[in-house]
Amino acid sequence: AAKPQNRRRIVVLGAPRVGKTAIVRRFLQDAFEEQYEPTAEDFHSKVYRIRGHTYQIDVLDAPGERGFPARRRLSILTGDIFLLVFSVDDRGSFEEARALREEILAAKAKLAQPGGSARVPTVVCANKADLEPGARAVSRAEACRAFAGDCALFETSAKTRANLDDVFEAVAARGGLPSETR
Ligand code: GDP
Numbered sequence: 001a002a003k004p005q006n007r008r009r010i011v012v013l014g015a016p017r018v019g020k021t022a023i024v025r026r027f028l029q030d031a032f033e034e035q036y037e038p039t040a041e042d043f044h045s046k047v048y049r050i051r052g053h054t055y056q057i058d059v060l061d062a063p064g065e066r067g068f069p070a071r072r073r074l075s076i077l078t079g080d081i082f083l084l085v086f087s088v089d090d091r092g093s094f095e096e097a098r099a100l101r102e103e104i105l106a107a108k109a110k111l112a113q114p115g116g117s118a119r120v121p122t123v124v125c126a127n128k129a130d131l132e133p134g135a136r137a138v139s140r141a142e143a144c145r146a147f148a149g150d151c152a153l154f155e156t157s158a159k160t161r162a163n164l165d166d167v168f169e170a171v172a173a174r175g176g177l178p179s180e181t182r
Contacts, residue, residue, distance in 0.1 A: 007047070008175045009056045011079035013072075013100050015093035016061045018085045019127040022158030024059055027168055045075075053175070062100060076107045081174050082122040083167075084147075088155070089128055091137040097124065098146055121174030122151040123167055130157040 012020050021044075028048060044059040058075045076082075084100055086093040101122065108118035124147045126138065140155060147153045152170040154163045 007054045007056055008080045009058065009075075009078055010081045010083060010171060011075045012057065012059045012083045012085065013062050013075075013097075014085035015087075015090065015096040018087040018090065018093045019125075019156075019158045020059050020061075020085050023083075023085060023125060023127065023156065023164065023167070024057060026158055026161060026164050027057075051172075053172075055175075062096060072103075073107065076104050077111065079104075080121070081171055082120065083125065083171060084122060084151070085125045085127050086138070087128045088126050088138050088143075089131050089135040094138045094143070094146070101147070101151070123170045123174065124151045124153045125156040125167060126153065127156045127158060129155040129162060130160045 012024060014020050028050070045056060047054060047056045049055075058079070060072055060075055062072060082104055084097045086097040088094075101124075104120055104122070105118070108120045112118040124143070126140070126143045143153060143155075152167075152174070154167050154170070156163045156167060158164070
């Protein structure tokens with residue numbers, strides 16, 4: 001089915017257990033579930049009305065046991081806004097987020113018009129920032145070097161809700177919804 005004009009697909013990607021589901025739950029506190037996507041896919045993908053706009057939110061573990069590359073590729077190709085999540089206490093999840101950013105850029109570059117460049121709005125959450133400093137495996141400076149150049153980067157906590165409002169603002173601001181629906 002064709003995607004309605006005023007619907008935007010938010011693709012939430014990151015290693016398992018970094019807090020993707022927890023962040024999306026926070027995101028949806030002021031939303032209600034509009035409908036289930038009629039699909040047999042085994043990743044989460046649902047449509048929501050949030051503050052008057054319609055969003056489809058895909059949540060994918062990468063590289064999850066069931067994370068078929070084809071599934072991820074389809075989400076990436078159809079995604080409008082990307083929310084990459086890693087956990088500050090999990091170095092592997094940071095590397096995974098960097099690899100995902102590259103994968104997204106490469107996939108979108110193939111879709112871009114010749115001579116044009118793909119615009120790939122991406123928001124990055126360095127999550128679990130509430131953990132004590134001793135638990136940290138990725139410094140704030142390192143995350144900035146990796147992502148701050150071309151992504152919006154936030155230190156977040158789904159536990160304390162720290163900075164999540166800013167994340168949602170950034171996602172909405174990058175949503176590119178047609179102006180008449182703003
Ligand atoms: P997902 O697999 O990426 O969707 O991760 P979940 O949202 O299921 O979270 C994995 C685990 O991390 C759960 O036990 C959460 O309670 C915990 N968690 C998620 N976000 C945070 C956070 O910001 N801080 C802390 N301390 N724990 C978190």
